[in-house]
Amino acid sequence: MGILQFLTAEWIAVLALRWTLIVVFVGFAIAKLPKSEGAGFADYVRQPPVLRWGPRLLGARLFSIAVALAELAVAALLFLGTFSATLGFLGAWAAVAVLSITLSMLLFTDRWQEQNGFPFLGEGAEFLIKDAAIAAAAYMLAVHESARLLAG
Secondary structure (H helix, E strand, C coil): HHHHHHHHHHHHHHHHHHHHHHHHHHHHHHCCCCHHHHHHHHHHHCCCCCCCHHHHHCHHHHHHHHHHHHHHHHHHHHHHHCCCHHHHHHHHHHHHHHHHHHHHHHCCCCCCCCCCCCCCCCCHHHHHHHHHHHHHHHHHHHHHHHHHHHHC
């Protein structure tokens, strides 16, 4: 039977989920690499306590690059998780952690629409909402990878 035994609906769904997350994390990283992005990224992370130390300690550009490298590492772990349950477990839970940190930025944003105020997110914060769906996808993969690791 060979490869056909792997072509179950669950296997295809997990593969799609994994590759979608890989593309998302590579995209997140690429967006932070241009020189022009350092200051913009530093502006986004100036309030959340989990991240505000970064630009102060490393400078805006270097912190942006460091976060991009961390996101590329998550993407690499997700990719390697195709072949290793342990690396898949680490990558999926790292994705959940990164997205949880990103979502925590909503708690500290001052980017409400000027004319409407809370709860209407304005420019620079509405992009965070999509991360809730991406975090749910990462969590689903993390649950799958946890079961895969426990199954041996």
